[in-house]
Amino acid sequence: MTESDAGFELQPAPLDKRLIAALIDFVIGAFLSAVPILGGVAAATYWVLRDGLEVEFMNHRSIGKAIMKIRPLRPDGSYTDIDDSIRRNWMFAPAALIPFLFYSVIGAFLVPPMILLVLVITGIEIYLISNDALRQRLGDKVADTVVVEVSE
Numbered sequence: 270m271t272e273s274d275a276g277f278e279l280q281p282a283p284l285d286k287r288l289i290a291a292l293i294d295f296v297i298g299a300f301l302s303a304v305p306i307l308g309g310v311a312a313a314t315y316w317v318l319r320d321g322l323e324v325e326f327m328n329h330r331s332i333g334k335a336i337m338k339i340r341p342l343r344p345d346g347s348y349t350d351i352d353d354s355i356r357r358n359w360m361f362a363p364a365a366l367i368p369f370l371f372y373s374v375i376g377a378f379l380v381p382p383m384i385l386l387v388l389v390i391t392g393i394e395i396y397l398i399s400n401d402a403l404r405q406r407l408g409d410k411v412a413d414t415v416v417v418e419v420s421e
Contacts, residue, residue, distance in 0.1 A: 281404040282339040282418045293333030294319065298364075313362040321354030338421065341414040349414055356412035360390045 294316070301312035319331035320341050326332075329348035330340040341349045341357060349357070364387040394406040403415050 280417055281402075282337075282416045284399065284404065286337045286339050286418065287398060287404065287416055290331065290333035290337040290339060293336055294331045297332055316361040316364075317358045318351060318354050320349050320357055321351035334416070339416050339418050341409070341412075341416045343414055349412070353412045353414060357408035357414060360394075360408060363387055363390075 298312040298316055301315055302308045304311060319327070320334070321329060323329065327335055328340075329350070334340055341353070343349065343353065363383050390407075394408070397410075398404050398406045403409075405415060409415060
């Protein structure tokens with residue numbers, strides 16, 4: 270266990286559970302983005318807000334995290350809210366918008382740099398989550414959250 274600056278003892282969620290939760294959320298985003306025209310916007314909205322929604326079956330965490338029984342928490346142990354979720358996940362919105370860009374002429378030119386941006390961000394996130402003592406990725410550091418394993 271690691272103690273946060275606020276004194277709350279945090280047990281970071283196992284890497285495999287975080288990766289499986291991210292894969293589940295990726296699949297959800299991919300299904301949403303497959304909806305013509307507005308699917309990319311729906312997927313980006315899910316990705317950015319997913320850890321702060323007060324929807325009963327999600328309870329301030331993404332569907333993938335709910336299935337894997339992990340959740341992001343603030344250092345004081347409280348649940349994340351919409352603001353925390355936006356700070357944690359804003360960097361994933363471009364990936365969800367890539368299919369949406371195909372529907373515009375100018376957007377088609379933006380797709381290659383967007384894909385490169387997504388790959389760079391993903392690489393940074395995987396490196397951080399694999400090497401940080403609290404398994405904090407960039408979004409966790411920005412929002413000051415830690416993803417922990419829960420029994421619920």
